[in-house]
Amino acid sequence: MSVNLQVNIGGLVMKNPVTVGSGTFGYGQEYNNYFDVSQLGAITVKSLSLKPRAGNPPPRLVETPAGMLNAIGLQNVGIDAYLSEKLPWLRKHGCTIIANIYGHTPDEYGQLAERLEREGGADAIEANLSCPNVHNARDAGGCKLVAQSPERVAEYTRIVKSATKLPVFVKLSPNVMDITQPALAAEEAGADAISLINTLIGMGINPETRRSILSNMVGGLSGPAIRPVAVKMVWEAASVVKIPIIGMGGICTAGDAMQFILAGARAVAVGCASFRQPDTALQVVNGLEDYCKRHGVVDINELVGGVLTR
Amino acid sequence: MSVNLQVNIGGLVMKNPVTVGSGTFGYGQEYNNYFDVSQLGAITVKSLSLKPRAGNPPPRLVETPAGMLNAIGLQNVGIDAYLSEKLPWLRKHGCTIIANIYGHTPDEYGQLAERLEREGGADAIEANLSCPNVHNARDAGGCKLVAQSPERVAEYTRIVKSATKLPVFVKLSPNVMDITQPALAAEEAGADAISLINTLIGMGINPETRRSILSNMVGGLSGPAIRPVAVKMVWEAASVVKIPIIGMGGICTAGDAMQFILAGARAVAVGCASFRQPDTALQVVNGLEDYCKRHGVVDINELVGGVLTR
Amino acid sequence: MPHVVDCKITAHQEAGRGHYRMALRAPKIAAEASPGQFCMIEVRPGYHPFLRRPMSIERIFADGISLLYKVEGEGTRLLSTVAVGQSVSVQGPLGKPFPINPAWERPILVAGGIGVAPFPGLAEAIISKTGRAPEVVIAARNDSLILCEKDFKRMGCRVTLATDDGSAGRKGFASEALADLEPGPGAVVYACGPLAMMYAVHEVCVARGVTCYASLEAFMACGDGVCMGCVIEANVEIEAERMVRVCADGPVFDTTIIDWTAQRARTGGRS
């Protein structure tokens, strides 16, 4: 039995529904030591900004039960170095590229998208409106994150959309009361897909030193710990939007990925699980194929949103 | 060296800062088989409603990485049976009682509080405005939970306050964008303390059956998985309110409890950790005393909110 | 009264493909346990898995208990890797035991698959309290999954086997094998196994006016009546009292109290 794993995410054709979480896979090269990363549906690169960024001071990481907190602060090489140093490798290896972008202003997002399209730097754009580790987004509409304000989500989405013809994905935050509002705002403003979820905001204190473990005080919680929250947000968002959803949050196995797909995600991203096991995303691809075979499903698209109500 | 562990939570004197999460300790009796539960600072009983409640249909539980989802739906014996069957045991054993209450309307909260005071059923009232597993709270101010609307939080708090002279604690939900808003609303409406956090809303799907594992589709996520989120919410709330905070969410050890205390909680509650190890709360009491001795702290109140900024 | 005790594993062997028997040194628990009760086992220290796993007590000895379990998922798989000499944390005994009454003349135990787990101890207790060896029906998918047959025979029980494929005993269901035994007045049936099997056994018993006690399963968090997570629907008039806790009100129930329609709707008739 042959299974179709190909999905179309708002115009981006992926040969299978598995990509990686921005910031958890670098620019693909390191993990190519462990497996051929071009086998993934797409590679989502670390958030790119106009200028290189140093990020937050250390410590930036702490392990938590079934997860981790990070406060990287979007350290990245910047768009120039990406285009000159990272992109050629990705292209040479035949990777489908989702370029995740981060700007200080809507205009910066527009510039990044425009430049990426012009220089062939991406097959789709993912606008990160939801990083909890950067201060300069704080004054966005009274909210700390752009993704916490549906109006701002719409504004940023429109600007990115008007800057590029590439498919535009909008990455939202779980740190909201009602995920359907920013999801609908993104859809109405023309987003081709939404990515769910970025990290939950959390904090860890070392009782012995009485200090917050992260220099930035708070950080983003990721990993299996947050998976139930992520599945629920995908399910809720899928009930209101028609555009595809890329689901993520704690995916470690194909079974985890299936939870997201059944909840309504058309693609999934493996995030920090790659840190523990670099080829997790490939294992998920293979596991999804097995799942379809075992269940007699010829096209994975049939399973999207297929959760049965009790 | 003798250490003072006594704390005053908005008028409720607790001999140590450790209570239990409502719904995770029954009415105290079962766990008295394992240790003398009157050693705890207080026992917070399962949410009480005016009438007994059957709760949601099964399945109601599922294990998740470092945590669990529940959709009990507040099954409880009701106030009458509590007063006649549960209270005498608690009183006989000298327990300090925080009675957690749940009503369909503000008026029901008021009735419950008034009745509990009149019949000596509690030493303090905790108003559960944040249970994610009951549908009838759905239409509360456009929000699904009362605790998601600062206005409703204020309204409910005022009614409970006017119904009783007992200390009134308001239990809030983490399923909000900004915890400082409901926290401030509760404080301004006269709450004597706030309890943070109730469960995060989550979902689990069984990929083999394609069904949501919980009959109620969604449930509340608890356990160590959510601890970083809980610590961060306590820290944020503590930065704006002056009333004491009872911190909870995944506490399993005294070290975990210290994270909450340093973040700003004056008392802590052990929740579903008791399911794994019934005497966890007592171990936390002992561990806090050890911690104070080890650090030369004579009064645990000195540590409240003592996290150092980097 | 239940205890939480670190118990040394004194024996641990495969007892059929994917099934294990574990003997534990647990004098305090043994002293208070009765057949039909269960324990909550910490399969591995730490937060993963997060919860204990419920396991029936198979047999009760002077200084300990034994468990008989099937590797079902990750928790039981991890449990199966713990070596003799190591310890596991055990909470128990919990729940209500099987009622035993010398006046019940013809006790019959009906087991499906791993549902046989609580019956060796039950048979021993019936023999010692009533002087009568119960009859035993053991049903399984095939002969390699028939457990404890020799144990029951050694106790003097008449054993009837049934398998789905006829590879041992009667081809067919436990309930059919039970019906063949023609239980009637004076008989009492104890059932444990998949839900569909217990329902079929219950129906046979109802038709023949025989009392039936079944040991039910549910996913459990506390195992101790506290969390309200393990409930099933019972035939209770008062709506608010319909949900009974498998851990504290059971796991053994008179089958007439169970709302079988609700159970079967939930599993779609599957076990």
Added chain:
Amino acid sequence: MPHVVDCKITAHQEAGRGHYRMALRAPKIAAEASPGQFCMIEVRPGYHPFLRRPMSIERIFADGISLLYKVEGEGTRLLSTVAVGQSVSVQGPLGKPFPINPAWERPILVAGGIGVAPFPGLAEAIISKTGRAPEVVIAARNDSLILCEKDFKRMGCRVTLATDDGSAGRKGFASEALADLEPGPGAVVYACGPLAMMYAVHEVCVARGVTCYASLEAFMACGDGVCMGCVIEANVEIEAERMVRVCADGPVFDTTIIDWTAQRARTGGRS
């Protein structure tokens, strides 16, 4: 090129109070490893602990590697319970090795506490590549925490000891013992240990115009240059390039590139 391999444990012993040496069958990793590189070890399968733990490669053999580690917290405690014959998942070799250059006439290794871990392999490599046995300074809190002394002596290294309490060798710090050796032109110092020690060693080297390589530590998630989690501040003009990754740009750094002021501010001068 790093690999992820399930490696059988071929030896596992206590090597001093709370310290263990573990030998692993890992031909693929051994074939590519150089002293100063490290591995990421899965201390226990499952989600708790969630991340691998970085461990220096102590020695490199034809068919495997050894690790030398201290029980620091839960992860290393769990690792210490894994028995010979069982497997652990190992990712490596990772990071940049210690540079070795036959032109450097007087190599001196300075270890503090468990910081000695990468040095037995480094000493072996220096001997085989340069024909010269390095001098070694081993510092620890007290004599019972001095590790590997015999190993170095067996290789022909001159070993100097220093302890906080004088219970072995010189009473005092590693940096003082190093200064006593009067390193000068032609010397190269390799340092590994607590931050405060490495800083003091660095200062001795700067004062004497000696090149110093130190192996630094940071909490790591990926160990592979991907997550940007393990950075420290370097002396780099361009602000955006100040943060260097301990895992991929290190763990071995020329100490003059490290922004010691930032490191020391963070630890409050503590190690």
